[in-house]
Amino acid sequence: MKMKKSIIYTITTIVSFWFATIGCTPTFGKDFVLVLDAGHGGHDPGAIGNFSREKNINLNIILKVGHLVEQNCNDVKVIYTRKTDVFIPLNQRTEIANNANADLFISVHTNSAPAKAARGTETFSLGLSRSSANLEVAKRENSVILMEDDYKQRYAGFNPNSSESYIMFEFIQDKHMEQSVSLATLIQKQYRSSIGRPDRGVHQDIFLVLKTSAMPSVLTEVGFISNPEEEQYLNTEEGTDALAKSIFNAFQQYKLKHDVRRSKIRVPLRPENETESEVKQSYTVANSEKPDTTKKIVKKEIEVKETKEERGSTPPKEANLIFKIQIISSGKKLKSNDPRFKSLDPVDSYIESGIYKYTYGASENYNEVLRTKRNIAAQFKDAFIIAFKNGEKININAAIAEFKKNRK
Incomplete structure (x- = not known):
């Protein structure tokens, strides 16, 4: 992980210098x-x-x-x-x-x-x-x-x-x-x-x-x-x-x-034996939490195919992969009883780039979180799903792919 961050930092520094030179x-x-x-x-x-x-x-x-x-x-x-x-x-x-x-x-x-x-x-x-x-x-x-x-x-x-x-x-x-x-x-x-x-x-x-x-x-x-x-x-x-x-x-x-x-926009590839209805196609920016809806980016949210017996089940505990629903961002810390949460409980939070971001729901089962998101859609129209692995936020496409892999 440290080596990866170091490589990214080095590349970013070089690119930044080059761009600064040419404009x-x-x-x-x-x-x-x-x-x-x-x-x-x-x-x-x-x-x-x-x-x-x-x-x-x-x-x-x-x-x-x-x-x-x-x-x-x-x-x-x-x-x-x-x-x-x-x-x-x-x-x-x-x-x-x-x-x-x-x-x-x-x-x-x-x-x-x-x-x-x-x-x-x-x-x-x-x-x-x-x-x-x-x-x-x-x-x-x-x-x-x-x-x-x-x-x-x-x-x-x-x-x-x-x-x-x-x-x-x-x-x-x-x-x-x-x-x-x-x-x-x-x-x-x-x-x-x-x-x-x-x-x-x-x-x-x-x-x-x-x-x-x-x-x-x-x-x-x-x-x-x-x-x-x-x-x-x-x-x-x-x-x-x-x-x-x-x-x-x-x-x-x-x-x-x-x-x-x-430049990091990625459309996930689909194996030949997999139909579109079996996988969530989420066109999002890599390492970003949501697309800019004003730019008319289409985002489809389709549940990963599961049987009745599997519904509600979770991937292995060792995955340490958690899905959450981000509902609100704020420049300041909000109280737990803030009216903006609209009585949702419990609400969790994390800080990113100096912004307090509040989440609801937490599960290793992506489908479970997706259903919860749909249930609160009327109250939180701009809510979207994010993912954490070992406590660190990761790209949602990669998280869904890992969720699918863990179910096999």
Whole structure:
């Protein structure tokens, strides 16, 4: 196992170096679609500093990010929500991304605070935060909808300045949370390590511009326009160049992971004497827990053929192979009585890439877990089956193949 990990690490390092030398990695099957969003615009100036406006800083950085991508990544299609000083409603920004079947959405903003000493960068993904400071950032960015004439109808009565309005999102489940957090983390790391910007961390909160996006998405705050020193920096070529390069570098790293995942797509081979009804055909990404349903990947779940006597039986104990149903992912630890579990008991959890992942049901019999998943499908539409061997998560296709082998 250690040797295998070492080989994988070595190969990944070599590939990463090679890709870094030639630019972006090739996307398998189609162009990678990146949507870049410059916050605010037109009659919405955003935060206002001593001599500058947020909308102009955001646009300047976004255009530079886009230029870097267009110059270095031939396989990436860049779409801008705006390239000039115009006002675009929040819901239209995500509509642009959704209609383009985008793979990634990055929104750039500039922060502001009553205290002029506040400084640094922070990046958000969609989620619900208990932090009052994060909520204030979300309120400020969401308040742009008040400039839209029909915002009450368009956003179903949502009041961006009312804390109560955010309660409706208490049980939000973002299927792209892990990828969004991963990108946010890469961006913050670039800010910190490449250009020495103060790191205020990766956070989650309810941003309307992210809420309806059908792909991984982040909102990054590049600095505080309310801080005189940072405002100066945000209005220099050197500052905006450095920030744009940091975002671009993070995008390259993210896309490398994306392409590696896609390159590992495998369709399990079927022996000649085996019919399709006898084996579950699961088209999933190797070492990944589920396919992206927005990309219309077909996933069939067919029980492994068994007799009435075998139904409910399990493979030999020495297999140490366990199937579970993943029902929820969360950026924070949830209490055992959390309403999101909908009275399921017992619920187990594990941590992967800093994300808490909660599971229900555990059995060495894949068919038993599959039947349980179908029973809870109405409550958990996005639930999917995962597998562990000797306590380590493994590819589901390999697990099913082993389950079948153990039954012979």
